[in-house]
Amino acid sequence: MARSLTLAGPAARRRLRTLGFLSPWLVGFSVFFAYPLIATVYFSFMHYNQIKEPTFVGLRNWEYVFDQMPLFGPALGNTLWLVVIMVALRVVFGLSLGLLITKIKTGAGFFRTAFYIPYLAPPVAATVAFVFLLNPGTGPVNELLGTLGISGPNWFNDPDTAKPSLVLLSLWGIGDLMVIFMAALLDVPREQYEAAELDGAGAWAKFRYVTWPSITPIVMFAVVTGVVQTMQYYTQALVAGKVASGVNIGPGSVIQPGYPEHSTLTVPQLVYSMGFQNFNTGAACVLSLVLFAIAMAVTSLLMRKRSGLLSAED
Incomplete structure (x- = not known):
């Protein structure tokens, strides 16, 4: 040898x-x-x-999933809705917070910590706390709106506002993206800003021609990872629906996802329900492959150079 x-x-x-x-x-x-x-x-x-x-x-x-499963369409629609809306708003909100905190001269450390702490909370605990805050009957948010003469929505108890409430929950825990964007923004060379100021560039021009080209790889990273994570969205939607429905979550309890009226049902929840509650492993595998194919297709589309997010030299 x-x-x-x-x-x-x-x-x-x-x-x-x-x-x-x-x-x-x-x-x-x-x-x-x-x-x-x-x-x-x-x-x-x-x-x-x-x-x-x-x-x-x-x-x-495959025929059962595409032709006979009544919840496949709503679950897929909810998942794609969350991918489009939640990922876009998280990226915009995280970038906005990063820009704001990097510009603050006094108290930046306090605000950075305050916005990052909710991200550290465990998903189940954070979701339970958020559902309590948005409880339509006893929650402090609706009570505050009532004092202002505004009739608060039913939040997680209304099919029309359940998914937007999940988006608000995701924005509440935006600390991870905020820190990533802050690091990218602080890494932009100061000399480029000074050169832009000498050329008479305003705030928007400096962001468009200096900041944005420098952080586009980080934006791409945030979008791609956000799409992958949202395609696997499970815990928050399941816990929020169950807590809002008033059913206790305990050992041995069977949780039927999607409350209210399947408005928060996602494909990962359907995979778990079919595979581990109904013991239909074949259908669960089909759902998993559909989810995998969509995630790969969306990621490949985002990673293409001519998508416009990345320049050719990145």
Whole structure:
């Protein structure tokens, strides 16, 4: 073995060394991505209730999901709505906060901490607290609106305002994007701003021609990661709907997602419901593959150079 390695050329030894450095990633990729993806494709063509052996049923699971599952359309529509609205508003709000705090001369540390703390709260605890704040009957937000003569909405108890309430919840925990954008904004060379001021550029011109070209890679990162995370949106919508419905969450309780009137039902919730509550593994795998395909398509579209978000040299 040693003689064969000695006789091997430098290129072969370099490949073996590279493969050795890549082996942890290759193992992780194979175990946590490639195998689950292949298994998901396999079970999408099987009837499997997690008790008996799987049996091949062809395209029957796919036909059931697309033709006979009544909640697939609402769940997919809610998920895509959240992807478009929530991701866009989070990016805009996070960038706006980052710009604001970088311009503040006094108390920047206080405001930075105040906006970041909600992000540190566990998702379930933060969602329960937010639903309490927006409770239509006893919540302090509607009580404050009532003192101003404004009739507050039903928030999570109304199908028309349930998804916007989830967006408000996501904006409440905007601290992660705020910090990322602050780091990008502080990294913009000051000399470029000074040169723009010498040319007579105003605030908008400096943002458009100096700030924006410098932070577009970070904006791309925020958008792509936001799309991927929102396509997996599960915990906040499930907990918010359950708390708003007044049903206690405890050991052994079966949670039917989507309250009110399936307005907060997302595809990941439907995957869990089909796979672990109804034991329809085949349909759950089909839903997972549809979600994966949409996420890959949207991400690929965003990453294309001619999408306009990134310039050719980035």
